[in-house]
Amino acid sequence: MKALRFTDWKTKPSLQEIDRPTPGPGEVLLKVAGAGACHSDVAVYEQFDETTVGPQLAPAYTLGHETAGWIEEVGEGVLGLTQGDAYLVYGPMGCGHCPACSRGQDTYCENAAQTPFLASGLGRDGGMAEYMTVPARNLVPLGDADPVAAAPLADAGLTPYHAIKLALPKLAGGGKTALVIGLGGLGQLAVQILKATTAATVIATDMKTDAMMLAESRGAVTVPAGDEQAARIRELTGGKGVDAVFDFVGLTPTIRLAQQVVAKQGRITVVGIAGGPVQWDFYSNPYEAELTNTYWGTMEELHELAALYRDGHLEVDVTTFGIDEALTAYEHLEKGTLLGRAVVVPHPASAEAGVASADALAAV
Numbered sequence: 001m002k003a004l005r006f007t008d009w010k011t012k013p014s015l016q017e018i019d020r021p022t023p024g025p026g027e028v029l030l031k032v033a034g035a036g037a038c039h040s041d042v043a044v045y046e047q048f049d050e051t052t053v054g055p056q057l058a059p060a061y062t063l064g065h066e067t068a069g070w071i072e073e074v075g076e077g078v079l080g081l082t083q084g085d086a087y088l089v090y091g092p093m094g095c096g097h098c099p100a101c102s103r104g105q106d107t108y109c110e111n112a113a114q115t116p117f118l119a120s121g122l123g124r125d126g127g128m129a130e131y132m133t134v135p136a137r138n139l140v141p142l143g144d145a146d147p148v149a150a151a152p153l154a155d156a157g158l159t160p161y162h163a164i165k166l167a168l169p170k171l172a173g174g175g176k177t178a179l180v181i182g183l184g185g186l187g188q189l190a191v192q193i194l195k196a197t198t199a200a201t202v203i204a205t206d207m208k209t210d211a212m213m214l215a216e217s218r219g220a221v222t223v224p225a226g227d228e229q230a231a232r233i234r235e236l237t238g239g240k241g242v243d244a245v246f247d248f249v250g251l252t253p254t255i256r257l258a259q260q261v262v263a264k265q266g267r268i269t270v271v272g273i274a275g276g277p278v279q280w281d282f283y284s285n286p287y288e289a290e291l292t293n294t295y296w297g298t299m300e301e302l303h304e305l306a307a308l309y310r311d312g313h314l315e316v317d318v319t320t321f322g323i324d325e326a327l328t329a330y331e332h333l334e335k336g337t338l339l340g341r342a343v344v345v346p347h348p349a350s351a352e353a354g355v356a357s358a359d360a361l362a363a364v
């Protein structure tokens with residue numbers, strides 16, 4: 001089968017012919033419906049090496065840590081799963097038995113130093129292939145929902161969902177506001193998740209006009225960049241400031257904007273990994289305003305997010321590519337030419353049949 005392999009540090013991935021894997025005990029073989037291309041993959045093959053990251057990320061392996069697919073085969077001891085059913089893959093894979101993993105938060109596994117890989121597609125073979133194996137524990141059901149457009153939910157959806165979930169106490173009660181900075185794949189989903197799960201007014205900002213128009217169509221109030229940006233955002237909050245800011249960029253100017261507009265006792269979550277440094281001192285932020293970061297999400301949260309998607313609350317903006325065009329998908333991602341997420345679809349005919357049958361069921 002074809003797979004997009006990361007073979008060496010600071011080397012672009014390459015499309016290779018490898019053996020179709022066999023599911024081990026407790027695993028399933030998934031026929032990949034869609035695999036999203038993520039900026040973290042670019043960091044993996046362009047920036048990192050053995051001096052900057054742990055051995056868990058060392059090559060070689062198949063990329064793809066946001067995947068959905070259909071069960072093709074089940075391994076020994078796997079119960080209750082049916083061939084052909086569609087599932088999302090929860091990417092992070094910890095030891096499975098420590099307190100963090102036991103609550104489905106494999107991202108903060110207490111035995112992470114000893115685990116052989118970080119996640120599916122990050123150290124272990126991921127979804128940029130025709131087939132992949134996944135522990136049954138990591139599967140989240142999609143029902144009749146389209147698994148191709150669902151693929152980005154595993155990361156581009158779960159990461160903002162987790163950040164928003166942790167900020168929900170700040171958005172409780174009426175008259176609250178949330179601000180989304182950066183309206184790429186994650187930011188667009190953040191707007192929709194905020195609208196679906198809170199009563200807050202959602203303000204959004206981006207450099208791109210078309211991205212702002214899309215956010216407006218999803219219920220956000222947008223504010224363009226420029227000298228008046230912070231003042232205009234504060235005005236929309238009635239002068240109180242923003243209760244929960246989500247920065248999907250993470251550069252110095254975007255975090256600075258967040259600090260300028262956050263309310264007393266508000267919360268700034270930096271989700272974007274640009275790594276911009278900022279100044280913090282006793283007087284730089286309003287009283288008791290929190291400034292924090294976030295990383296991916298929990299298995300339980302992916303079940304919740306999948307339920308929102310199945311119920312029609314989330315539209316995922318995707319541009320699809322065949323497996324032979326997987327590298328082209330990453331080129332578009334690096335150039336920033338796509339609105340939404342690049343998703344590699346290794347079995348286009350099955351994907352269309354799956355969508356058609358889901359539509360037929362919806363019509364009934």
Ligand SMILES: [Zn+2]
Pocket residue numbers: 038039040041065155156
């Ligand atoms: Zn990612």
Ligand SMILES: [Zn+2]
Pocket residue numbers: 094095096097098099100101102106108109110111112
């Ligand atoms: Zn663990």
